[in-house]
Amino acid sequence: MSTLFGGGSTTNTASSSTQGDTSKDVDIKQPPEDSISDLAFSAQGDYLAVASWDKKVRIYEINSSGQSEGKALFEMGGPVLSCAWSKDGTKVVGGSTDKTAKILDLASGKQEQVAAHDDTIRCVKMIQVGGNDMVVTGSWDKKIRYWDLRQQVPVGQIECQERVYTMDTRDQLLVVGTAERHIHMINLANPDRIYKTIASPLKWQTRVVSCFTDATGFAVGSIEGRCAIQYVEDKDTGLNFSFKCHRQQDPTQRDVAKVYSVNAISFHPVHGTFSTAGSDGTFHFWDKDAKHRLKGYPEVGGSITATAFNTTGNIFAYAVSYDWSKGYSFNTTAQPCKIKLHPIIGEECKPRPGGKKR
Template identity: 65%
Template sequence: MALFGTQAASASSTTGDTSKDVEVPSGALPGDSISDLMWSPTHDFLAVGSWDKKVYIYEVINGVINGKWVFEAKGPVLCVAWSLDGTRVAAGDSEGNLSLVDLRNAGAGPVVEAKSFQAHQTGLRSLRWFKSNNSEYLVTGGWDKKVKFWDLNSANPVAEIECAERVYSMDVKDQLLVIATAERHIHMVNLNEPTKIYKTIQSPLKWQTRVVSCFSDASGFAVGSIEGRCAIQYVDDKNTTLNFSFKCHRQQDTTQRDVAKVYAVNAISFHPVHGTFSTAGSDGTFHFWDKDAKHRLKGYPEVGGSITATAFSKDGGIFAYAVSYDWSKGYSGNSPQYPIKLKLHPIVGDECKPRPGTKKR
């Protein structure tokens, strides 16, 4: 078990700077907690889903972020995703609806009309676009324990998978689909054979899974849980000796010796160029890591509230993160005064570069 996540961020070389982070003005922010965000793969557009039933699309020009488009879903938005060509945005909501907009048809005004239909019987928790046999598809995962594949030429899926439990998180990289469900099940699917679960494992972490995220080279994935831990897992059985887990997003209790406060890991994002990754959590901090060197590159100070979602821009030059209530303390932990923020952190220098001499896998 690697414990590199427990090291204090006292050394200046590992303490990150957020003083240059750009914040979206309050008047352009969502009206409720931010559930998900994703950068366009082709432009500096950022799609942001919120519990206020809307998806906000921002444009970043020369470090300045401005509202570009907005569309409304039928229920609180749980997930958003861009198509691979950057022309369409999909959103899933708590009622199981799939909403789609084609930005090529967007008018001069900011409001875009979405086409919506019922895709899952209950909440649509996660979605991703992928390409197979030169065609683009959308995969959706719901709390109805189903993962469905769509070509969007009809309101019926072209295929589906029955999962072991409710889908909590999914990610796709190349032909690897990873599905994390309730009760700590993790399914792996080869998208060349999308109707078959290639492998199922139990999460190496002991408590509820919050997020899975595929490595940049699709050789494996990272798992984050509510217990302030992250696990690195490789798909190929030949690489199981490289699997490990580590503690993160924990704080020493100043009043009790040998007691740590534990926070959920809400988001994990991999850098598209360097293959390093970020974790962010309920403690309001984010960190950059080198999994191959088992080393923390940078740790950043608290941002004033739980971080609910993160993403690197298409070239890895900007790290976006959302601050809002994450429901980790239930209904009673929320209040109208809880901050809602959307911030952009410019990646400077070697913040996300692997340690010198690290072999990139």
């Protein structure tokens, strides 16, 4: 995609500073009609799945100029809080407040319920076991369940210590963040038991977890403008650290800053660098190995609620919509509701020279 979004130049001029440019960002056409809760790119092409509070999962196709076209959608019985693709890009699953997960087969158009819980399904992921697609669901009923698409009952279940708030998987690693700051790590080679549980290294409520590209660890974001880098194995604990982000200094008081929730963390599929995005309406790219911010971007006019890189890492999608932090009454038509596509140009997401080689 050398002509991505009309920005074929790979000049490093903008990269010489840490201020990023959003002038070439493109809007998704016909975005959801209510807050956007999740974004997920297919591993097989530039197809973007979007979960939203209007009870729908939409699938868009994005061409090399950044233009989008709606290709499919399905509706659920309540707001959809999470969505995910099958590895082969033929199926999309959504998890809803209606306590179910539903899957769409894109080739046939067939929709079917594939999972159920006793409370809201907050997170869905798709994995492969023995070459077969499986859905993993995390719920506010404090359970993780595994679903074989050929069966109507779960093939496995894990009891978590609290309600599931966030979940991510990479290779054999499944990480679950719950209420009360518990974080469970599961080795999918032994999916029915928790490999390790820790208290979040951050002092406030966990908002998001996201696995490293090499599955050796994960990043954690909290409601209090902090991010933590955490490795799975004890031998790597010396590499753990946390840092402040998504904060705005009060210009009138030197020691006072406004803090914002870190709503989304996404890892670049090629470089292993990562993004954070928050309720302050900004996103940033970071190099965890060099402990360095690569780029920071200006406010986009509303809270960023979800982010995703495409499979080649040259598109960064971010959703701008109400984050529900002030309750139902603030979800008005004045709130923005859009999805932007940011072309990754030049050195924006490349690790800092001299950092750890991947």
